[in-house]
Amino acid sequence: MTGRMAEVALEYVRGSRTPVDPRPASTVILLRDAAATSPTAGPEVYLLRRQRTMAFAAGMTVFPGGRVDPADSAIADSWSGPPPAEFAARLGCSAELAAAYVAAAVRETFEESGVLLAGPSTETVVGDTTGADWEADRVALEAGALRFADFLHRRGLLLRADLLGAWAHWITPEFEPKRYDTAFFVAALPAGQVTRDVTSESDQVTWIRPADTVTAVDAGEMLMLPPTYLCCRELAAYGDVAAILDAANGREIRTILPTVRVEGDQAYLETI
Numbered sequence: 001m002t003g004r005m006a007e008v009a010l011e012y013v014r015g016s017r018t019p020v021d022p023r024p025a026s027t028v029i030l031l032r033d034a035a036a037t038s039p040t041a042g043p044e045v046y047l048l049r050r051q052r053t054m055a056f057a058a059g060m061t062v063f064p065g066g067r068v069d070p071a072d073s074a075i076a077d078s079w080s081g082p083p084p085a086e087f088a089a090r091l092g093c094s095a096e097l098a099a100a101y102v103a104a105a106v107r108e109t110f111e112e113s114g115v116l117l118a119g120p121s122t123e124t125v126v127g128d129t130t131g132a133d134w135e136a137d138r139v140a141l142e143a144g145a146l147r148f149a150d151f152l153h154r155r156g157l158l159l160r161a162d163l164l165g166a167w168a169h170w171i172t173p174e175f176e177p178k179r180y181d182t183a184f185f186v187a188a189l190p191a192g193q194v195t196r197d198v199t200s201e202s203d204q205v206t207w208i209r210p211a212d213t214v215t216a217v218d219a220g221e222m223l224m225l226p227p228t229y230l231c232c233r234e235l236a237a238y239g240d241v242a243a244i245l246d247a248a249n250g251r252e253i254r255t256i257l258p259t260v261r262v263e264g265d266q267a268y269l270e271t272i
Helices: 003-013 084-091 095-113 132-143 148-155 210-218 226-235 241-250
Strands: 023-033 043-050 065-067 158-160 165-171 180-188 202-208 259-263 266-270
Touching: 023 095, 023 241, 043 095, 043 210, 043 226, 065 095, 084 095, 084 165, 095 132, 095 148, 095 158, 095 180, 132 148, 165 226, 165 241, 180 226, 180 241, 202 210, 210 226
Parallel strands: 023 180
Antiparallel strands: 023 043, 023 065, 043 202, 165 180, 259 266
């Protein structure tokens, strides 16, 4: 570790920092297969670069996501797909928290990319979400002026939990001043929908192959937190989106809480 992160980690190890409780959060690895016209085949991931003014992960390239809202668990009557208990068993949490994780994942993906993993029935997904009415709802959700459950009810939509695959579970290290207990999900970009550079929290968005993100981070051309980087490194092994979604179904998820190892005046982050 270097820079401010290393300084904060050393302060924690030396006893001058008290850990704060992590807040539940969700993130979605949005996927699509490269276009037929692309010179490189394989899956691509959607990434956003956070504004450098953000209090957490400033300047980092991330997947869409954010913290769980207290109202996110109130979507039971708009739920379609595997029950919360199945996600709870995968993520090692209560069914209520699992429902909130999934709801937050769908809400945050819509807020930060304009992509909505919901539909009017258990077999359908909404199509074009680029209209002015959709944008007004997206802005209201992002501002906290509209509850996600109310948004679904008003539009007669079901949250399509079956379109999400649990992929990973990370908790921010104890030395960080802002901490999150984050569920990572994978999901394919629904047919007919497009991503949009809309959120105020990012200054750049891109679709890119996971292997290319790893190369860029290793070369110092892109900044990523360890969970994002390691997820991209894992995804680079798959040939298409279908293979990733299939792998998610049987994937064993281990909660990872990175720790600090200190040697002299150097701090090292460990995930095992």
